[in-house]
Amino acid sequence: MTALSSLTNRIFLASAVLVVVSMGIAIYWVTDSVARQAERDLQAGLAEATSLVDLFSQRDFEDFVTKGRFIADIPPMRAAATTDHPPTVQPIAEEMQDRIDADLLVVFGSGDRVLARAGRLHLEDEALQGILAACRAARDFTVFWPLAGGLVHVAALPIDPVRTLVVGLSLDRDVALSIKRLTNSDVAFVTGAEVVASSFDPSAEAALESVATRRDVFSLVVGSEEFIGRVQPLGRSEDADEPIALVLRSRTERLRFLPALRWQIALTGLAAVLGATLVGYLVARTVTRPLRALTGAMGEMATTGDLARALPALGRWDDEDVRLVATTFRQLTSALDRFQREAAIRERLSSLGRLSTVVAHEIRNPLMIIKSAVRQLRKNDSPEVAETATSIDEEVARLNRVVTGVLDFARPITFAFAEADLGAICRDAAQAAATDAEDVPIEVAAADEPIVTDVERLRAVLVNLLTNAQQAVRARTDSGRGLSVRLETARETARWRITVSDRGTGISHEDLPHIFEPFFTTRRNGSGLGLAISRNVVEGLGGTLRVESQAGEGTTVTLHLPDRAMREPRR
Numbered sequence: 001m002t003a004l005s006s007l008t009n010r011i012f013l014a015s016a017v018l019v020v021v022s023m024g025i026a027i028y029w030v031t032d033s034v035a036r037q038a039e040r041d042l043q044a045g046l047a048e049a050t051s052l053v054d055l056f057s058q059r060d061f062e063d064f065v066t067k068g069r070f071i072a073d074i075p076p077m078r079a080a081a082t083t084d085h086p087p088t089v090q091p092i093a094e095e096m097q098d099r100i101d102a103d104l105l106v107v108f109g110s111g112d113r114v115l116a117r118a119g120r121l122h123l124e125d126e127a128l129q130g131i132l133a134a135c136r137a138a139r140d141f142t143v144f145w146p147l148a149g150g151l152v153h154v155a156a157l158p159i160d161p162v163r164t165l166v167v168g169l170s171l172d173r174d175v176a177l178s179i180k181r182l183t184n185s186d187v188a189f190v191t192g193a194e195v196v197a198s199s200f201d202p203s204a205e206a207a208l209e210s211v212a213t214r215r216d217v218f219s220l221v222v223g224s225e226e227f228i229g230r231v232q233p234l235g236r237s238e239d240a241d242e243p244i245a246l247v248l249r250s251r252t253e254r255l256r257f258l259p260a261l262r263w264q265i266a267l268t269g270l271a272a273v274l275g276a277t278l279v280g281y282l283v284a285r286t287v288t289r290p291l292r293a294l295t296g297a298m299g300e301m302a303t304t305g306d307l308a309r310a311l312p313a314l315g316r317w318d319d320e321d322v323r324l325v326a327t328t329f330r331q332l333t334s335a336l337d338r339f340q341r342e343a344a345i346r347e348r349l350s351s352l353g354r355l356s357t358v359v360a361h362e363i364r365n366p367l368m369i370i371k372s373a374v375r376q377l378r379k380n381d382s383p384e385v386a387e388t389a390t391s392i393d394e395e396v397a398r399l400n401r402v403v404t405g406v407l408d409f410a411r412p413i414t415f416a417f418a419e420a421d422l423g424a425i426c427r428d429a430a431q432a433a434a435t436d437a438e439d440v441p442i443e444v445a446a447a448d449e450p451i452v453t454d455v456e457r458l459r460a461v462l463v464n465l466l467t468n469a470q471q472a473v474r475a476r477t478d479s480g481r482g483l484s485v486r487l488e489t490a491r492e493t494a495r496w497r498i499t500v501s502d503r504g505t506g507i508s509h510e511d512l513p514h515i516f517e518p519f520f521t522t523r524r525n526g527s528g529l530g531l532a533i534s535r536n537v538v539e540g541l542g543g544t545l546r547v548e549s550q551a552g553e554g555t556t557v558t559l560h561l562p563d564r565a566m567r568e569p570r571r
Contacts (some may be wrong), residue, residue, distance in 0.1 A: 003209060023269030031262050035255065042254050043226065046217075050232045050247045051185035056179065057153070057234045057245065061169060065142070065155045067100040068167040072157040077107075081163045084109040089116040104152055104168035107159070108132060115163075121152060121170060132156060132166060144235065144243045149173060150197040151189055151243055153234070171234070171243075172197045174180045186227070188246040189234070198246075208246055225252040294326050301333065363399065371396050413540050415454040422496060423448035425455055426487055429462035433470065440470040445488035452564045453541055461534045462487070465557050468530065472504025472555060495543070498559040507549035515547060 071077055080092045089107050093116035097105040106128055109115040113127055123131075127145075135156035136145040136181040142155040150172030157165045176187040188198035188208050195205045200222065207222045211229065220227045224516050229248035370392065377389035426446035434442055469485040476483070483503050490497045507515065518532045531547075538545040543561035 009221065016158065020269065021276055023265070023272060025261060027265045027269065030047075030265060031258060034261065034397045035258055038254055038258070039251075042249055042251060043217075046185065046228060046230055046247060047182075047248045049179075049249065050187035050230045052183050053179060053187060053232045055246050056169075057232070061142075061153055064102070064167065065157070065168055068102075068155060068157050068165060071096045071100065071167075072159045077165070078109075078159055081107055081109060081115065081165075084115065090118075092116070094118045100167065102167045103170040104154060104166070106132075106166040108164040108166065110162045112164070119168075121147070121168070123147075128166070131168075132164065142235075144171075144191065146191055147172075148198060150175070151191060151234075173199070183247075184249075186248045186250075188248070189243060189430040190246060191243040192241060195241075195246075211246065218557055220248065220253075223293075225250050226232055227251060238546070259500045294329070298329070359463070361487075367396050367399055413457070413536060415457065415540055417452055417454055419450050419452050420455045422446060422451040422489055425451075425453075425459055426462065426489060426498070429459045429466060430487055432459070432463050433466035441484045442466055442470075443484050443486045443488075447489050447491065447493070449489075449496075450563075451486045453559070453561060454537075457537045458541065458561075461537050462498070462500070464530045464534050469500055469502035469504060469555065469557075472506070473502050474504075476503070476505045492560070495560055496560050498561065499556060501554065501556040503554040506551040506553050507547070508551045512547070512549060 066230065076092055077096065079427075080089045081091070089109075093105055093107050097118035097343050104119045104123070105117065106114060107116040112129065112132060114128060117128070131143065131145050131152075131154050134145065135141050135154060140155075141157070142153065145152050145154055145168075147170070150170055152166030152168045152170045154166055157167065159165050171189045176189065176197055179185070179187045180199040186199045188195050188205065190196065190208070193209055193213065195208050198205050198208065200208070203220050207220065211218050211220055211231075215231050217228060219228050220229055227248040229246055232245045232247055233242055234245055235242045270563040327467075374389045374393045374396065377385055377392075380386065380389075423446040427444055430442040430444050433439070466485060466487065473483045473485060485500065485502045490499070490500050515531050516535050518529055535545045538559055540560070541561055543559055545560045546560075548554065548558070549555035
């Protein structure tokens with residue numbers, strides 16, 4: 001026997017080979033695709049960062065110059081500059097600098113004398129005169145002026161023929177770091193061949209000077225990192241000495257995840273091979289193990305005939321089809337076992353019913369003789385004899401009711417269905433229950449609607465329920481005064497709801513589950529068959545009977561009956 005002679009081993013080996021080949025292809029394809037996509041994203045990000053630098057250096061500066069022209073033209077600035085009085089001009093200059101957030105704002109008066117200056121750049125008068133002269137010499141009156149640690153982009157704006165406003169924005173390391181935070185790209189400002197400011201460490205700026213004259217996309221190694229970069233002119237002119245911005249993105253940083261990704265995929269592939277083998281084995285067990293246990297239990301049932309034998313419990317990961325087979329087989333055996341037990345119970349009840357009928361008849365005959373004897377005793381003039389005769393007569397009547405209830409409960413019920421008025425049935429039942437003027441009153445709220453049912457049996461059920469409700473009310477108040485019983489009907493979909501409610505003594509929580517059991521009663525003179533017979537009648541009419549009660553608060557009995565019951569007799 002070889003390792004490949006087993007079908008299970010061949011499946012496991014084929015699964016492992018398939019996973020290894022699939023993972024190898026996946027590693028190559030994923031890493032290649034990710035690398036190419038990362039390179040494209042790197043190029044796109046570099047182009048986007050370059051555009052943002054251009055937007056900052058050109059368009060934002062143009063907006064800045066527009067604001068400066070507006071300041072040069074406003075009356076407060078013109079009026080203050082006309083005085084050629086520095087203390088008068090200085091507050092206006094500081095206010096205007098705050099408004100446009102200029103790094104440099106200088107007001108030159110007549111004779112190019114500095115009247116006021118504001119901003120974070122503090123330049124000597126000689127440097128300011130040089131900036132003014134350079135701006136006047138420029139075609140667009142703007143110039144880049146080198147400073148220690150950066151550049152300042154300035155513009156000269158006339159206030160009047162002899163006075164000038166100079167405003168400027170700096171391009172230094174702080175600006176480069178701000179652009180880096182916005183674009184996730186490094187920036188270096190270069191004038192000539194010298195890097196004047198950048199987001200790199202000062203020690204790495206020397207490597208940037210080698211690409212200061214490039215005008216295309218380039219690659220550059222700075223320290224241990226490889227960058228790709230582009231050159232973005234800061235001005236509008238084509239002058240070779242025009243300052244530029246070098247925009248760089250780290251290829252090393254962007255592709256640093258690839259080696260880790262390859263290892264992760266490789267380890268994932270190895271884990272997948274082991275997992276596939278283990279899962280294959282476990283999946284096979286989820287089918288074979290419960291099937292063996294199920295067939296073993298079936299064999300034992302077939303041998304012993306014990307349908308109540310419990311099937312082996314299935315695990316949560318066992319096969320769903322096997323679980324369905326086990327569930328179906330359990331339902332089948334449970335149904336067969338329940339049918340056997342119910343058949344035995346029905347047979348015992350049938351025998352008990354026949355026996356009860358015989359016993360009831362045998363009891364009824366002596367009762368009639370006793371009743372006749374009591375009539376003779378009533379003729380005696382002795383009060384003690386008369387009282388004894390009355391007690392015997394009451395007990396005979398009670399036994400006769402019990403016998404009648406037993407006969408009604410034991411013999412099959414035959415129904416005579418006919419169409420009748422539900423409201424009339426309810427009112428007739430209420431009238432029959434209230435035989436005495438001092439009885440607990442019954443409020444009837446019943447709709448005069450047709451219903452197909454057995455009128456007499458439904459009426460008898462309602463009379464029994466109403467009588468029980470009256471007795472519960474009387475037991476609570478001694479006389480029942482001030483309280484009433486309510487009988488009402490309501491239409492539901494294809495059926496009627498009939499409710500009998502009272503505020504009597506109610507039924508305790510312990511007694512409520514037993515109220516439909518034959519001969520169970522809490523009243524001294526009760527037979528315990530009324531509710532049992534009533535439920536049999538209601539179910540025979542195709543409905544249901546439900547009792548809700550709470551001790552000391554009252555009881556509500558709800559009947560649900562179809563509006564058109566079966567016309568065939570039901571037994």
